[in-house]
Amino acid sequence: MRHPNFRVAKRFMSILAYGLNYRTAPLELRERVAFPEDSLGNALRELTLDIPQIQEAAIVSTCNRTELYCAANNDCADDLESWLSQRRDVHLNELQGASYQYWDHDAARHSIRVAAGLDSQMLGEPQIMGQIKSAFALAKEHGTSGPELNLLSRMTLQTAKQVRTQTDIGRNPISVAYAAVSLAAQLFSDLPGKRALLLGAGETVALVGEHLRSRGVTDLTIANRTLANAQTLAATLGADAIQLSDVANVLWEFDMVIASTGSTLPVLGKGTVEQAIRERKRRPMFMVDIAVPRDIEAGVGELPDVYLYTIDDLTQIVEVNKTRRLQAATGAENLVDLGAEAYQRERRVQQGQGLLQGFRQQAEQLRDDELDRAMKSLANGADPKDTLLKLANGLTNKLIHPTTAAIRNASAEGRTDRLDFIQEAYGLKHGTAKDGTSDNHSNERKES
Numbered sequence: 001m002r003h004p005n006f007r008v009a010k011r012f013m014s015i016l017a018y019g020l021n022y023r024t025a026p027l028e029l030r031e032r033v034a035f036p037e038d039s040l041g042n043a044l045r046e047l048t049l050d051i052p053q054i055q056e057a058a059i060v061s062t063c064n065r066t067e068l069y070c071a072a073n074n075d076c077a078d079d080l081e082s083w084l085s086q087r088r089d090v091h092l093n094e095l096q097g098a099s100y101q102y103w104d105h106d107a108a109r110h111s112i113r114v115a116a117g118l119d120s121q122m123l124g125e126p127q128i129m130g131q132i133k134s135a136f137a138l139a140k141e142h143g144t145s146g147p148e149l150n151l152l153s154r155m156t157l158q159t160a161k162q163v164r165t166q167t168d169i170g171r172n173p174i175s176v177a178y179a180a181v182s183l184a185a186q187l188f189s190d191l192p193g194k195r196a197l198l199l200g201a202g203e204t205v206a207l208v209g210e211h212l213r214s215r216g217v218t219d220l221t222i223a224n225r226t227l228a229n230a231q232t233l234a235a236t237l238g239a240d241a242i243q244l245s246d247v248a249n250v251l252w253e254f255d256m257v258i259a260s261t262g263s264t265l266p267v268l269g270k271g272t273v274e275q276a277i278r279e280r281k282r283r284p285m286f287m288v289d290i291a292v293p294r295d296i297e298a299g300v301g302e303l304p305d306v307y308l309y310t311i312d313d314l315t316q317i318v319e320v321n322k323t324r325r326l327q328a329a330t331g332a333e334n335l336v337d338l339g340a341e342a343y344q345r346e347r348r349v350q351q352g353q354g355l356l357q358g359f360r361q362q363a364e365q366l367r368d369d370e371l372d373r374a375m376k377s378l379a380n381g382a383d384p385k386d387t388l389l390k391l392a393n394g395l396t397n398k399l400i401h402p403t404t405a406a407i408r409n410a411s412a413e414g415r416t417d418r419l420d421f422i423q424e425a426y427g428l429k430h431g432t433a434k435d436g437t438s439d440n441h442s443n444e445r446k447e448s
Helices: 027-033 038-048 076-089 091-100 104-116 128-139 147-166 174-186 202-216 227-237 244-253 268-281 297-300 315-379 384-412 416-426
Strands: 014-021 054-061 063-071 100-103 197-198 217-223 238-241 256-261 285-289 306-310
Touching: 014 027, 014 076, 014 104, 014 147, 014 285, 027 063, 027 091, 038 054, 038 076, 038 128, 054 147, 063 076, 063 104, 063 147, 076 091, 076 100, 076 384, 100 104, 104 128, 104 147, 104 315, 128 147, 128 202, 147 227, 147 315, 174 202, 174 285, 174 306, 197 202, 197 244, 202 217, 202 227, 238 244, 244 268, 256 306, 256 384, 268 285, 297 306, 315 384, 384 416
Parallel strands: 197 217, 197 256, 217 238, 256 285, 285 306
Antiparallel strands: 014 063, 014 100, 054 063
16 A cells, blocks of 8 residues: 555656757858857757756757757657757758757767767867866756756766776867868968967867967967957967957958857958958968858858868868777777766666655655554553554554565566565565465564
8 A cells, every 4th residue: 555655756857969060961051050159048948948848958059069958758859849940040941951869878878979079070179078068067057957967967078088088089189270270281381480360269269379389380369359358368379469340450461360259240251351362462361260150251262362261171181180089989989888878877776766765755654653653652651562562563564565465466466577576675585485475474464
């Protein structure tokens, strides 16, 4: 007989990883689907409000992917896809032809591979782990992450860290920043003597600056919408700093421009670059746009003496080091599999917590009821020894009754699997009483 305070554990939610990336979607579609950083908080709140079955959500939006991680009560993929279509003003057919979805164990495996850099365009690139960490932290900050995504985040980052520390996946640099500078070195035989303008002041631009300095480039200028941020980065690189609004006046002075601002609109137009080329007396200008959405208008690539490359043009630059990383990726994938299995185990442990709590609450309520009955008997003058004996017998009978009933039903139905489970769970010995029942249960007292 189930105690009225006992509740069966709530059905576990499903985990969905939905998204599109550089493998499934062209740059033009990726930049339309990408979420501006300052809009992510609102998007998270709207997502959980607009789709009731989604209880938790996190959004990862980078230059190479937009992914939504959700904990939902049931299948929500179609609703999520429709929501994304409306939210980013992208036709539903475009998303359906370029998206992917993973559930539960596969979702965990995918998130680990992403965080470890195994799913990156530049295999093993390090920035993605920080981006994943930030995405889950933002979801927690805005109240859209709970037990499910907190567990996914913890296991994802824990395993990704193991991949990076226990394998050579990150030893040979093949990041977007590295690829951009490597391309510049191929085009300029005298790279150390060139002047470089970096648009933006984020992590990617900082890496570009570091790679340029390692190649001997010392004439660097950082341009950013917020001058203070440009000055902070410039101080670490020994560079100059200007505001983004001043770029048009000085653009002609630079031999190379590498852009990654995070702006939702282009910050460098065709007319501005065309004027700079005239002022340079047709001297060539090398430009790399590694932002999504793009910072440099696509039409700039049509100008003579301008060599414009986007993030999708950088892949071939890293093939040499990629071979070495692919060898390391074999061991990394083994760690990913172990991490995904560990995640599933932790989910099962979490799933049992509600059942354990209910089981304990039931036992504690039975204890309190019997103790209350005994205290009342003592208050009415009952014999203490007799009262304690009744307390012990009553509590024992009530605690073992559900298991006793389960044993009898399982025996009657021939469910040896249930009998074996109960025997193992309670550490019971093999044996048969005279009446045919287990000798461990034949002496059960009749309930008082």
